[in-house]
Amino acid sequence: MLLSIRHETVYHYTAALTYTIQQLRLSPRPDPHQQVRTWEIQTTGRRNAFIDAFGNIGHMLTITGLHDEVRILAGGTVSVDPLDRGRLPGNHILSPLVFTVPTRLTQPDDGIVAFATQHVKAGARSAALLALAEAIRGSVDYRTGATEVTTSAADALRLGQGVCQDHAHLFLSCCHVHGIPARYVSGYIDPGETEHGASHAWVDVWVEEVDFSGWVSIDVTHACFAGDAYCRLAIGRDYDSAAPVRGVRHGGGFESLSVRVDVSPTNS
Incomplete structure (x- = not known):
């Protein structure tokens, strides 16, 4: 596209x-x-x-x-080329372990540990990670203005409201609980007929599957794989490193x- x-x-x-x-x-x-x-x-x-x-x-x-x-x-x-189930092509310069380190915005607290334990397990595959995105979307309603760029994943989960960057931070935090590499992505999305679009944030998560080992791109806010409607600006450990x-x-x-x-x- x-x-x-x-x-x-x-x-x-x-x-x-x-x-x-x-x-x-x-x-x-x-x-x-x-x-x-x-x-x-x-x-x-x-x-x-x-x-x-x-x-x-x-x-x-x-x-x-x-x-x-x-x-x-x-x-x-x-x-932007289409992606097969969000799978990103090679060219992985950094070790995925770089993206297992929590930050101030993604540090899991007791509430996130309990949420992550309920909704995802170590070594989860793509389908389970999409289910995690769905659980996050169901627990943190999308509401513009409900949070700030300084709001942490733990605060967003307690509030039960947030925007795309809060959804992304909570997903990263849940992955950190289980040692799953995951990184923040900032960019743009063609909104089409969806409610949320234009400037956007989503995640890449590292998976080890029978036919694929690498990064899978997931839009947590829409609980779907990212594809050719998404333009990537920057990746990082959280919003602060990709703003x-x-x-x-x-x-x-x-x-x-x-x-x-x-x-x-x-x-x-």
Whole structure:
């Protein structure tokens, strides 16, 4: 599928800033099943490109001098191949054991241990992992604004509400309970007729099956395998290591944020 993507992020401030630094992960990953046809990032300030430890393409954006707005526009077209039951092609640079380490956002507490013990077992195969996604979707209702980017998996499970990143964090945390490698994915999805789309988060989980050993990509929010409607930006241990935009500033007073993401299939 050829996806046309436009992602605009605008920070507004009530007072002038003197300095902004943002870490951007807004370029699609060079994964074997997706090919970038065109892609451009537009910002003010200076951008320096880098590749992080997980193989993500990043840019360090710095803006100096007085400013009261930071506008970031990224977009282009990306061709994504279909996946067989979410199975990702090879090119695994890092050991999957890198993704068995809990983080602040995915650290399991007693509630998650009990939930994971009930809904998944060590060495689980794809069907069982999809069932875990279904259990998470049934326990944490999708509700925009119910949580923050700092909300942990344990907090989301206790609250019983969250968004796609909370679903992903809870899935990772359950996998960590059983030592199953699993990683966070940020990117875009063609929403089609579904309720949740555009900017999105899901997971990759390592499976050992009779006919396949490797990463399987699962959309926890929709309890389905990811496929050619999904464009991958970054992977990491959690949101913090795969966020599209993160940064700090000097000055600025109160901040307001507006984000618009448009994703649609295209023929050109």
